[in-house]
Amino acid sequence: MQRFFKGKKILITGNTGFKGSWLTEILLQWGADIVGVSLPPKTEPNLFAILNLEQRIKNYFLDIRDFDALKKVIADERPEIVFHLAAQPIVRISYDDPLTTYSTNALGTANVLQAIHEVGSVRAAVIITTDKVYKNVEWIYPYRENDPLGGYDPYSASKAAADIIAQSYIQSFFNPKDFGKKHQTLVAIARAGNVIGGGDWGEYRLVPDIVRSIYEKNEKVIIRSPRAIRPWEHVLEPLAGYLELASGLYAGKIEYSDAWNFGPDHESFMNVEELVKRATALLAKGTYEIREDNTKHEAGILMLDTTKAKSFLDWSPRLRFQENIDFTFSWYRNYYEKAADPIEFTDAQIKSFFNDASS
Numbered sequence: 001m002q003r004f005f006k007g008k009k010i011l012i013t014g015n016t017g018f019k020g021s022w023l024t025e026i027l028l029q030w031g032a033d034i035v036g037v038s039l040p041p042k043t044e045p046n047l048f049a050i051l052n053l054e055q056r057i058k059n060y061f062l063d064i065r066d067f068d069a070l071k072k073v074i075a076d077e078r079p080e081i082v083f084h085l086a087a088q089p090i091v092r093i094s095y096d097d098p099l100t101t102y103s104t105n106a107l108g109t110a111n112v113l114q115a116i117h118e119v120g121s122v123r124a125a126v127i128i129t130t131d132k133v134y135k136n137v138e139w140i141y142p143y144r145e146n147d148p149l150g151g152y153d154p155y156s157a158s159k160a161a162a163d164i165i166a167q168s169y170i171q172s173f174f175n176p177k178d179f180g181k182k183h184q185t186l187v188a189i190a191r192a193g194n195v196i197g198g199g200d201w202g203e204y205r206l207v208p209d210i211v212r213s214i215y216e217k218n219e220k221v222i223i224r225s226p227r228a229i230r231p232w233e234h235v236l237e238p239l240a241g242y243l244e245l246a247s248g249l250y251a252g253k254i255e256y257s258d259a260w261n262f263g264p265d266h267e268s269f270m271n272v273e274e275l276v277k278r279a280t281a282l283l284a285k286g287t288y289e290i291r292e293d294n295t296k297h298e299a300g301i302l303m304l305d306t307t308k309a310k311s312f313l314d315w316s317p318r319l320r321f322q323e324n325i326d327f328t329f330s331w332y333r334n335y336y337e338k339a340a341d342p343i344e345f346t347d348a349q350i351k352s353f354f355n356d357a358s359s
């Protein structure tokens, strides 16, 4: 797969975010030519700046809600591959500002697909949604790609809308049946759950809260839901899935033009206290205190069934739970303790993850 991406012209929306920065770094390492479309980074520090990405790619700060500006970039740059990650991704913020969430996530996705349709340069596009697109019926069974979509909170509803819009574009304009005859573009939808990894400082997320408490505030980590079980997936896992989809679509695999779940194996479902315990052990720093807060409604656990991706794509989770913890917290430790250069450290993790023999 590494060799496939060399020299390819790739547009990433959301390239200044957590997942987008990791994706950019992987593709730069593999020799791709990257164009980024995003808003400026919102957190300080942020991975985009730490990896010096603004200087290493062709970067556009623009709002994907502005169709004309977005289309102009796609028309000028003529990318062959698009990864669409730009979104307002936080559930809590979606309650405060539902309209920005809907316009960015739903209409922004329509803008990206429409611009791809009108310009015609793109051969493969991967639209990133989430596990939250599924109608959560609060059962224990994992969700499959053909389960009904829904959305209780504005974020989930906006991403379910984005997913349905992408399905509609696939049917109406990029139908695999017409590929090579009426159009040259294949589109896939990728649904993954919450991910962790070095370099995330997003709001209302557990790992950034842990490292901020320990390294920036010198405070105890406060755990409010110690027994809540979460699926812990490293950010590189779904990104490997997105990359696999893009290379297959580009090669004309029409069966890839569909929706795909990317989630962790059962071994990676662990409670919050266990994660914090292992994190403080790995950092050799920090303590925690449990202050249970049972007042807020917590949606029940939602598991993804990944049988389809494991059976039909060259994809399956690579890191075990402890390796994920090691990857994640060693990255922060290296950053805060100013040990190795963060670009070199990040590149070494990428090489090790993808078993790159040249590492």
Ligand SMILES: NC(=O)c1ccc[n+]([C@@H]2O[C@H](COP(=O)([O-])OP(=O)(O)OC[C@H]3O[C@@H](n4cnc5c(N)ncnc54)[C@H](O)[C@@H]3O)[C@@H](O)[C@H]2O)c1
Pocket (backbone or CB within 6 Å): 013, 014, 015, 016, 017, 018, 019, 020, 037, 038, 039, 040, 041, 062, 063, 064, 065, 084, 085, 086, 087, 088, 089, 104, 108, 128, 129, 130, 131, 159, 192, 193, 194, 195, 196, 202
């Ligand atoms: N991080 C997770 O755990 C997780 C889980 C499931 C799905 N996702 C999805 O993955 C994608 C990336 O998430 P992330 O964690 O990197 O988020 P992030 O907040 O770190 O990054 C979001 C990116 O979107 C860009 N963006 C936001 N509004 C924009 C607009 N109007 N115009 C242009 N760009 C805009 C931001 O500038 C940033 O680059 C999102 O689509 C998100 O819904 C993330």
